[in-house]
Amino acid sequence: MTATAPLDTVNTPRLSRNREFRLLWIGQALSDFGSSMTFIVLPLVLLAAGHSATVAATIGTASLVVALVTRLPAGYLSDRYDQRTLMLLCDLIRMVAVGAVALYALLRPVPIALALATVIVSDAALEVFRPSQNKVIRRIVPTEQLSAALSLNQARAYGADIAAPAAAGLLLSLSPSVPFTVDALTFGASALCVAAAVRSRRSTATPAGTPGPRPERARFRTEFTAGWRYLIRDPFMRCSAAYFAGLNVAFSALAFALILGVGRLPDGAVMVGTAMSAAAIVGLAGSLLTPLFQRYVSLKVTLAAAPALGAVLLALAWTSGSTVAFVAGFCALCLLTPVTAATFATIMAVAVPEEIYGRVGTTSSLLAQLLQPFGPLAAGLLLARLSLPSTAAVLAVALALLAGVPLVLPAPTQPNTPAQDRSSS
Numbered sequence: 001m002t003a004t005a006p007l008d009t010v011n012t013p014r015l016s017r018n019r020e021f022r023l024l025w026i027g028q029a030l031s032d033f034g035s036s037m038t039f040i041v042l043p044l045v046l047l048a049a050g051h052s053a054t055v056a057a058t059i060g061t062a063s064l065v066v067a068l069v070t071r072l073p074a075g076y077l078s079d080r081y082d083q084r085t086l087m088l089l090c091d092l093i094r095m096v097a098v099g100a101v102a103l104y105a106l107l108r109p110v111p112i113a114l115a116l117a118t119v120i121v122s123d124a125a126l127e128v129f130r131p132s133q134n135k136v137i138r139r140i141v142p143t144e145q146l147s148a149a150l151s152l153n154q155a156r157a158y159g160a161d162i163a164a165p166a167a168a169g170l171l172l173s174l175s176p177s178v179p180f181t182v183d184a185l186t187f188g189a190s191a192l193c194v195a196a197a198v199r200s201r202r203s204t205a206t207p208a209g210t211p212g213p214r215p216e217r218a219r220f221r222t223e224f225t226a227g228w229r230y231l232i233r234d235p236f237m238r239c240s241a242a243y244f245a246g247l248n249v250a251f252s253a254l255a256f257a258l259i260l261g262v263g264r265l266p267d268g269a270v271m272v273g274t275a276m277s278a279a280a281i282v283g284l285a286g287s288l289l290t291p292l293f294q295r296y297v298s299l300k301v302t303l304a305a306a307p308a309l310g311a312v313l314l315a316l317a318w319t320s321g322s323t324v325a326f327v328a329g330f331c332a333l334c335l336l337t338p339v340t341a342a343t344f345a346t347i348m349a350v351a352v353p354e355e356i357y358g359r360v361g362t363t364s365s366l367l368a369q370l371l372q373p374f375g376p377l378a379a380g381l382l383l384a385r386l387s388l389p390s391t392a393a394v395l396a397v398a399l400a401l402l403a404g405v406p407l408v409l410p411a412p413t414q415p416n417t418p419a420q421d422r423s424s425s
């Protein structure tokens with residue numbers, strides 16, 4: 001059984017010959033690596049400066065809040081303004097913000113106010129950068145190459161997560177300012193790659209002085225909510241957003257159940273660290289396997305595979321009490337979730353109209369992650385009342401229910417259909 005025709009990549013040329021994509025990928029690989037280091041180092045630097053663990057943890061909370069608040073405006077900006085300009089501004093803003101932390105860390109302990117300001121500014125810029133980058137990739141990569149391009153982008157992020165922890169520890173041992181300096185330099189390198197790879201894409205509105213009436217712009221509220229209207233009117237997108245919302249909550253709950261439940265066992269810290277490293281490696285493998293899945297496996301089976309396999313392994317952990325089976329269930333989700341995410345992103349890149357692509361993407365992402373913060377809370381409540389095997393049983397049931405959702409999903413909207421036209425206002 002094969003995937004749908006738009007995802008077929010049998011005759012796709014190698015992306016290594018696409019200069020624009022190659023430069024953009026290299027620039028983002030560097031900035032992803034630097035950002036992953038900063039994510040690890042910043043709380044450690046705050047702890048070394050004498051701040052409590054609670055204060056240092058506010059960095060993670062601030063990052064989640066900023067992402068949720070700025071995601072929809074970011075999609076609107078990416079559709080409204082030139083993506084190249086936005087991407088360059090975002091890289092330069094992040095370079096200055098992280099560079100200020102590097103300079104401060106060189107002279108004195110980093111204050112919490114500066115750390116929070118850096119996180120807020122950097123994450124807001126990142127949210128604007130992402131939909132702009134997605135629109136650029138859709139423009140510079142042929143349709144038949146989108147699957148491979150998106151999977152390589154996911155692999156890039158997993159690769160950064162694998163390499164960053166060791167590099168962060170090494171650079172932090174030299175000086176607290178060194179990891180931040182390296183991160184700032186990666187943003188500068190990314191800006192150079194964007195400048196070399198991406199061409200400006202100006203608005204299609206009638207230029208000043210051109211004969212004929214200028215087209216009337218829709219109201220701000222109408223433009224801002226275009227992504228919501230598209231998702232509401234498209235059955236596949238609407239149901240997929242609900243499916244991914246459930247999958248993300250289950251994944252988050254499973255991850256924290258592993259950290260809290262396995263971590264409290266003898267030698268639990270070692271097992272958790274090993275599990276997280278293994279998860280990052282299999283996530284990288286899953287990203288690279290995405291084009292193969294899209295070529296030979298149907299869409300519904302692809303979407304159902306991750307929760308189904310996770311449910312089976314967690315059921316085994318429940319019946320046997322095996323910690324290894326519990327970790328294997330988590331790794332199974334890490335292996336196949338990148339496949340489902342890239343498959344959905346490819347369908348969206350093919351089907352969603354160009355003029356609202358940024359808003360639809362950020363709206364879908366917001367809905368998919370809106371409930372994710374409840375995952376850690378659910379894991380804590382389960383472990384407070386149940387053993388780790390019983391918690392595995394509850395999560396297995398949740399994943400089994402999720403595995404049935406893709407089997408009843410409506411077919412994706414095909415490009416150039418009336419459904420697009422009526423939603424593009």
